[in-house]
Amino acid sequence: MTITKEPSAPLAVVLGVTGNQGGSVVKALAESDKPYRIRGLTRDITKPAAREFAAGGVEMVAVSLTSDNAADARAVFTGANIVFMVTNYWEHLDVTREVAEGKMLIDAAKAAGVGLFIWSGLESIINVSNGKYPNVYHFNGKGEITEYGRRSGIPFVNVQSGWYASNFWKLQGMKPKKLADGTFELALPVGPQTLLPVIDTPNDYGLFVREAIECPEFGPGSEVLTSGQDITVGDMVSQLAEITGKKITYRRIGDEEFMTATGMPPSVALEVLESLKYHEECGYYAGKTTDASRRHLARPTRTWADFVRATDWSSVLA
Ligand SMILES: NC(=O)c1ccc[n+]([C@@H]2O[C@H](COP(=O)([O-])OP(=O)(O)OC[C@H]3O[C@@H](n4cnc5c(N)ncnc54)[C@H](OP(=O)(O)O)[C@@H]3O)[C@@H](O)[C@H]2O)c1
Structure with a gap:
């Protein structure tokens, strides 16, 4: 565990730390031989996952990152070298809200002078399919946020999330x-x-974020396509x-x-x-392959078979 409080270590602020992706980002940074200070954001620092991160050295901060809360967003981003952002469409099913929150968070990070902004985006299916599939809001909204982030001028990396094996x-x-x-x-x-970039998200998504931070082939302007196995x-x-x-x-x-x-x-x-x-x-990633994104990972990802072996299927296959 290389999570530190040492002021010389870069500060990574992680949204969604109690969830699949954010939790995986903390896991991957903690596995790194490079030290990081980590600030984890949650609406409820008393929940068990939040307490566990706090015990592991993560500075847990309570904040609700809705679009009317830009001042709090700027405050929690202050001093950050790196921000990881994920939005949770499935909690409210409101694409207008998801896009507004994403844009607010990008603006807040820019105002706070964040050095690297990493975002968990997805393709805009309406654009890639030339309007054939217009209703996939959880992809389209994220595509809109990606465009906004790229135009914002903040050093921006899009670490797209693959298909959760747990689905x-x-x-x-x-x-x-x-x-x-x-x-x-x-x-x-x-x-x-039908081919899918399947990923055991809690175990492996953060590995790709770590790669985007630590590997010189990535960094600002790049895109990382995550997959445990296609x-x-x-x-x-x-x-x-x-x-x-x-x-x-x-x-x-x-x-x-x-x-x-x-x-x-x-x-x-x-x-x-x-x-x-x-x-x-x-294709999930609009025909783009995941090979280059997998080349500099710090450890192997789980395959689908690994995920199946590590999972208790008794409630599904009873
Ligand atoms: N299922 C798939 O195959 C798949 C594939 C690609 C992308 N995705 C995308 O993944 C996203 C969800 O990511 P996930 O699986 O990591 O989510 P998750 O496990 O459900 O966790 C959601 C996280 O967001 C935080 N959060 C939600 N609203 C917040 C707010 N107002 N302020 C601060 N924090 C807030 C929650 O924190 P607290 O509850 O602790 O406050 C929690 O940590 C969705 O948008 C979905 O579209 C899913």
């Missing part, structure tokens, strides 16, 4: 279902050849079956059937449907 373990409509004959089926509205959904299903010893098949289903299976309100189900069809047609 296939916990999201309704994405995880295997039990069939009447006792076997299991994963059913999605795309073909089994793998097709068909291969994921066969490996899941092989490792767990369960019979699991893959089936491409119709759009309506998928939207109903998600159990989500129709507008949200449409968003998820369009994102999957975009991944199949255009």
